[in-house]
Amino acid sequence: MGAATSFSGVSDMGLLAAAPFSAVVFFAIVVLLLDFLLPPGRKWVLPLVSLVGLLASSVLVTFLWGREVVGFSGAISLDRFSSFFDLLLLLGTALVVLSSFFYARREGIERGEYYSLLLFATSGAMLMASAVDMVVFFLGLEILSVSLYVLSGFFRDRTVSVEAAVKYFVLGAFASGFLLYGIALFYGAAGSTQYGAMQAMLSSGGDAPTLLVYAACALLMVGLCFKLGSVPFHMWVPDVYQGAPTSVTGYMSVVSKAAVFAAFVRIFGTGLAPVQIELSKVLWVLAVATMTLGNLAAISQTNIKRMLAYSSIAHAGYLLVALTAAGRAGYSSVLFYALAYAFMTLGAFGVIALLRREEQEALDLTSYSGLSTRHPLLSGAMALFMISLAGIPPTGGFFAKFYVFSAAVGAGYVDLAVIGVLNSLVSVYFYMRIVYLMYMKEETVGIEAPPSLAARAALLICVLGTLAMGVFPSGFARLVASSVSAIF
Amino acid sequence: MLLEYIPILVWICLTTGVAAAILLFSHLIGRKRPSDEKLSPYECGIVPTGDARTRIPIKFYMVAMVFLIFDIEAAFLYPWAVVYRNMLFVGLIEMGLFMLILLAGFVYIWKKGVFDWED
Amino acid sequence: MTALLFFVCSLVAIASAALVVSRKNPVHSVLFLIVCLLSVALLFLLLGAQFIAALQVIVYAGAIVVLFVFVLMLLNVKKETVTLHSSTVQKLGAVILVIVLLMEALFVAVMGVGWLSKEAWIAASGISFGTVQSIGRELFTRYLFQFEVASVLLLVAIVGAIAITKKR
Numbered sequence: 001m002g003a004a005t006s007f008s009g010v011s012d013m014g015l016l017a018a019a020p021f022s023a024v025v026f027f028a029i030v031v032l033l034l035d036f037l038l039p040p041g042r043k044w045v046l047p048l049v050s051l052v053g054l055l056a057s058s059v060l061v062t063f064l065w066g067r068e069v070v071g072f073s074g075a076i077s078l079d080r081f082s083s084f085f086d087l088l089l090l091l092g093t094a095l096v097v098l099s100s101f102f103y104a105r106r107e108g109i110e111r112g113e114y115y116s117l118l119l120f121a122t123s124g125a126m127l128m129a130s131a132v133d134m135v136v137f138f139l140g141l142e143i144l145s146v147s148l149y150v151l152s153g154f155f156r157d158r159t160v161s162v163e164a165a166v167k168y169f170v171l172g173a174f175a176s177g178f179l180l181y182g183i184a185l186f187y188g189a190a191g192s193t194q195y196g197a198m199q200a201m202l203s204s205g206g207d208a209p210t211l212l213v214y215a216a217c218a219l220l221m222v223g224l225c226f227k228l229g230s231v232p233f234h235m236w237v238p239d240v241y242q243g244a245p246t247s248v249t250g251y252m253s254v255v256s257k258a259a260v261f262a263a264f265v266r267i268f269g270t271g272l273a274p275v276q277i278e279l280s281k282v283l284w285v286l287a288v289a290t291m292t293l294g295n296l297a298a299i300s301q302t303n304i305k306r307m308l309a310y311s312s313i314a315h316a317g318y319l320l321v322a323l324t325a326a327g328r329a330g331y332s333s334v335l336f337y338a339l340a341y342a343f344m345t346l347g348a349f350g351v352i353a354l355l356r357r358e359e360q361e362a363l364d365l366t367s368y369s370g371l372s373t374r375h376p377l378l379s380g381a382m383a384l385f386m387i388s389l390a391g392i393p394p395t396g397g398f399f400a401k402f403y404v405f406s407a408a409v410g411a412g413y414v415d416l417a418v419i420g421v422l423n424s425l426v427s428v429y430f431y432m433r434i435v436y437l438m439y440m441k442e443e444t445v446g447i448e449a450p451p452s453l454a455a456r457a458a459l460l461i462c463v464l465g466t467l468a469m470g471v472f473p474s475g476f477a478r479l480v481a482s483s484v485s486a487i488f
Numbered sequence: 489m490l491l492e493y494i495p496i497l498v499w500i501c502l503t504t505g506v507a508a509a510i511l512l513f514s515h516l517i518g519r520k521r522p523s524d525e526k527l528s529p530y531e532c533g534i535v536p537t538g539d540a541r542t543r544i545p546i547k548f549y550m551v552a553m554v555f556l557i558f559d560i561e562a563a564f565l566y567p568w569a570v571v572y573r574n575m576l577f578v579g580l581i582e583m584g585l586f587m588l589i590l591l592a593g594f595v596y597i598w599k600k601g602v603f604d605w606e607d
Numbered sequence: 608m609t610a611l612l613f614f615v616c617s618l619v620a621i622a623s624a625a626l627v628v629s630r631k632n633p634v635h636s637v638l639f640l641i642v643c644l645l646s647v648a649l650l651f652l653l654l655g656a657q658f659i660a661a662l663q664v665i666v667y668a669g670a671i672v673v674l675f676v677f678v679l680m681l682l683n684v685k686k687e688t689v690t691l692h693s694s695t696v697q698k699l700g701a702v703i704l705v706i707v708l709l710m711e712a713l714f715v716a717v718m719g720v721g722w723l724s725k726e727a728w729i730a731a732s733g734i735s736f737g738t739v740q741s742i743g744r745e746l747f748t749r750y751l752f753q754f755e756v757a758s759v760l761l762l763v764a765i766v767g768a769i770a771i772t773k774k775r
Contacts (some may be wrong), residue, residue, distance in 0.1 A: 029592045033595060034767060036599045071748050120739050124763075133753075136756065139753060146767050153771055153772075156771065223738070543680070544677070544681055546772050550769060550772055552670075552677040553767065553768045554671070559666055559670040560670075561758075563662050563666055564754070564757075566661075566739055567739050567742045571686050582747055589759060593761070593765035596766060600773055602769060602773065
């Protein structure tokens with residue numbers, strides 16, 4: 001009898017909370033199977049259907065904006081925080097799909113699996129942002145990671161790509177092990193896998209199993225820091241970013257990173273919030289090491305994807321500054337930064353994906369010499385993204401850094417803010433070098449940038465986004481503040 | 489609680505015991521007249537060719553991988569079957585969705601030709 | 608009795624795990640892996656998790672080991688071609704890590720959960736959480752979402768495995 005009644009609660013379990021995720025999964029399956037029905041010349045339908053799916057999910061998210069539903073007995077939560085990240089992740093994926101229209105066909109990876117796995121990865125990322133339960137978070141992370149392992153090895157006949165996939169897979173699986181162990185200890189300490197249970201246990205004032213909680217925190221942090229590519233777990237980043245298809249690299253540095261940060265904020269900002277002060281000490285060290293190593297190593301790179309890989313490590317460091325600061329201001333700046341970073345990084349990778357030299361991708365820095373003479377618009381866009389990545393006004397990158405550092409100062413981490421600003425100064429050198437090469441150097445022969453409407457549309461969105469966040473930052477700041485307030 | 493497992497223990501002991509006894513007795517009682525032919529590895533009665541360690545085609549890996557995944561799927565069916573009586577229609581929908589999603593994977597590998605052994 | 612079984616299983620698990628990583632012949636490693644997995648299955652059984660123990664045998668000792676063997680044959684790794692490059696620093700690091708982990712295990716066993724106490728064993732034996740029935744009840748109500756999402760993960764795994772191996 002007891003069992004029979006417990007099954008009757010199915011109707012009111014908040015199916016709505018899973019609607020955006022389900023839409024993406026549905027379209028991922030559609031794209032996967034649609035591939036078999038399309039003749040070889042019609043493969044452009046695949047990215048189109050993917051875009052429709054992303055749009056459908058975005059419409060759902062927008063429609064549900066402001067609602068608060070916790071679905072499936074505390075598994076996932078629909079609130080403004082998850083909605084914000086859902087939209088960010090969907091937008092990032094849409095930009096990648098747009099630039100893939102051309103890139104994937106040229107590089108010979110225009111297959112159903114490519115777009116399908118992109119959508120699956122996004123569904124996993126969305127789960128991570130909306131999970132309020134460790135098991136859901138872990139499943140989301142694995143869906144994201146498994147898709148990315150495969151996507152980074154999608155050039156099966158290129159050694160660098162296969163190397164990237166193997167490295168990413170082996171190290172990623174190892175990190176997942178740490179994370180899973182952390183989750184097990186979390187469960188042991190809280191008696192439940194839900195974030196809320198941990199928070200309630202820690203703030204109840206009873207004698208919490210402190211040792212177990214800290215062991216869980218340490219292991220969770222190792223796993224998450226690996227996925228972020230933060231020092232000392234950053235070794236895989238340059239090789240994987242270099243070897244993976246350029247569109248996938250852009251996806252990894254934006255979508256997967258944003259999802260991990262979203263989960264980070266939810267886990268350490270809500271579930272483990274009572275021990276935040278102690279965690280900040282660890283995060284402080286990680287932030288300083290990550291920023292400094294990323295920026296210093298980026299200086300000496302000659303391959304633009306490797307340079308952007310180290311730059312993405314550095315940006316993870318800035319975001320760790322925001323996590324150290326914690327609190328509403330700190331977490332709001334994480335959201336702002338993630339959005340600004342999405343526009344400028346996807347823009348930069350979009351430009352890289354377009355360019356070609358001698359039948360190969362133009363990845364060498366020297367390829368950018370004198371780009372402005374023949375492709376003024378492309379170099380203008382690239383220059384804007386570089387300026388934004390360096391954190392120079394009037395771009396989104398400037399205000400992203402501004403909010404992060406002011407949150408750090410507000411939380412009493414003046415030293416961290418100073419180190420961050422010094423790091424930004426270092427980063428100006430290697431970002432501006434690209435601008436210098438494009439505008440001040442002789443033109444390199446044989447650089448082509450084929451006309452692709454979709455890719456240029458993606459670049460236009462990135463340019464507008466970067467500028468809009470730099471010119472009207474207060475509107476975006478209000479949006480992120482209201483999104484963050486949903487989880488406190 | 490562990491006492492419940494005594495029959496399983498007995499069963500394990502019996503099976504290993506019988507297997508060991510067969511080997512032991514054939515070793516002790518059987519007459520041995522070894523020759524080169526007899527000592528060579530048995531390969532379905534055909535004359536053995538080369539080392540057993542050769543690279544096998546990737547098809548085997550794919551089959552093993554697919555088997556593994558559907559094995560995990562099947563593992564979820566045990567608890568479902570046991571509590572099905574309590575869930576009835578709801579349970580049917582829950583498992584139906586699960587199966588439907590994995591069915592997409594099945595259609596994918598089928599269409600992809602993983603089951604075509606000759607190409 | 609249970610405590611004795613626990614220690615025997617744990618020792619077998621640890622010893623066979625050490626053999627898995629130290630054998631030069633990869634096929635031997637796989638065989639020791641089976642021993643390791645089976646002894647872990649017994650540990651699950653001792654904790655009252657019958658279903659997990661069964662899964663450990665069916666999925667791990669069954670399907671996953673078969674996959675390992677196929678991959679070994681696929682790569683055609685011969686005994687003599689396997690060379691281990693490990694510096695003294697790595698070895699030292701490994702030893703330190705092992706000591707730390709063993710200390711942790713000891714600490715948990717003695718201090719943390721009181722696994723050595725008789726009460727803990729009696730308490731564990733009274734719980735029926737590990738039966739197929741109770742797992743089914745939890746899985747299809749409280750953890751329903753996780754269950755459905757698991758199918759998406761499995762689907763991604765299928766697509767991924769085939770996408771990187773199968774030629775068009």
